[in-house]
Amino acid sequence: MRKRVLVIVLFLACCRFPAFGLLRIESRSGAAVTITARSLQPGEVLLAVFHPSGETGEARLVILNKEHGFLPGGPSGQRFALVGVDFLTAPGSYRVEALFFNEAGQKEIVQKYLRLHERSFTRRNIRIDERLVTAPPEVEERVARERKILTEVYRSVLPSWLGSGDFMAPLPDKPTLNFGEHRLYNSVPRSRHTGIDISAADGAPIRASNSGKVALAMDLYYSGLTVILDHGLGVFSVYCHCSRLDVRPGQSVRRGEVVAAVGSTGRSTGPHLHWSVRLGGARVDPLSLLGLGLE
Ligand SMILES: [Zn+2]
Numbered sequence: 001m002r003k004r005v006l007v008i009v010l011f012l013a014c015c016r017f018p019a020f021g022l023l024r025i026e027s028r029s030g031a032a033v034t035i036t037a038r039s040l041q042p043g044e045v046l047l048a049v050f051h052p053s054g055e056t057g058e059a060r061l062v063i064l065n066k067e068h069g070f071l072p073g074g075p076s077g078q079r080f081a082l083v084g085v086d087f088l089t090a091p092g093s094y095r096v097e098a099l100f101f102n103e104a105g106q107k108e109i110v111q112k113y114l115r116l117h118e119r120s121f122t123r124r125n126i127r128i129d130e131r132l133v134t135a136p137p138e139v140e141e142r143v144a145r146e147r148k149i150l151t152e153v154y155r156s157v158l159p160s161w162l163g164s165g166d167f168m169a170p171l172p173d174k175p176t177l178n179f180g181e182h183r184l185y186n187s188v189p190r191s192r193h194t195g196i197d198i199s200a201a202d203g204a205p206i207r208a209s210n211s212g213k214v215a216l217a218m219d220l221y222y223s224g225l226t227v228i229l230d231h232g233l234g235v236f237s238v239y240c241h242c243s244r245l246d247v248r249p250g251q252s253v254r255r256g257e258v259v260a261a262v263g264s265t266g267r268s269t270g271p272h273l274h275w276s277v278r279l280g281g282a283r284v285d286p287l288s289l290l291g292l293g294l295e
């Protein structure tokens with residue numbers, strides 16, 4: 001029995017990062033684009049790395065209808081791109097194209113297919129003040145204004161990478177694995193939970209999961225005191241329900257720097273951090289960003 005537990009533990013340890021190589025697309029000259037991820041499922045972050053060869057010095061990647069370039073900062077100093085698979089993406093087979101360019105600017109296109117597997121999501125009913133389920137008429141205008149502000153924040157994409165190394169968890173506490181959860185409020189199905197929750201003591205320091213720029217630091221009706229960090233290239237990390245904000249919009253923050261404190265502001269039933277990540281508009285599980293091996 002003990003041996004079996006040990007085998008399972010070892011198996012799970014191996015399943016953690018570093019991620020498996022999931023796909024390797026090679027050019028005739030030996031250059032390659034590799035794609036790795038924690039798992040190939042909706043709501044995951046994929047890491048694409050470019051491995052140049054002598055004559056093939058540039059590449060681009062087309063995946064899920066988006067084109068990506070490669071920038072320095074990947075594992076072992078290689079050029080990389082992060083691809084977000086929105087949690088509502090249908091499982092199935094998707095075409096991936098690598099575009100390789102040689103010094104003369106000639107292009108070679110290599111196609112492969114990537115299989116996105118089914119993912120099951122949890123379901124939870126939450127008892128909460130009805131005013132926080134449907135905004136009362138007097139705050140409708142506020143909610144609409146805040147929605148517009150958020151759309152603007154996510155629309156602006158910095159063309160450079162501001163992150164420094166791997167992403168880290170903003171709190172040392174154990175997260176609840178409730179990304180993508182079907183949410184019922186007072187028994188009525190309402191929304192999907194597009195982040196994860198980390199329960200922690202009221203006032204515990206929340207750390208920036210990577211370096212970046214503060215895109216938003218304000219009180220929002222549903223998510224309470226909120227910080228959004230812009231890491232560049234369309235990658236945003238979001239910290240909600242805080243009791244205190246320690247940063248201002250426009251400010252640069254370093255990975256690990258304290259940006260806020262844990263609280264229970266907005267639509268919350270107790271002190272915790274709601275942590276979410278947007279990547280190129282895709283809503284992804286923040287835990288799938290950890291341990292990618294970025295430098
Ligand atoms: Zn949450």
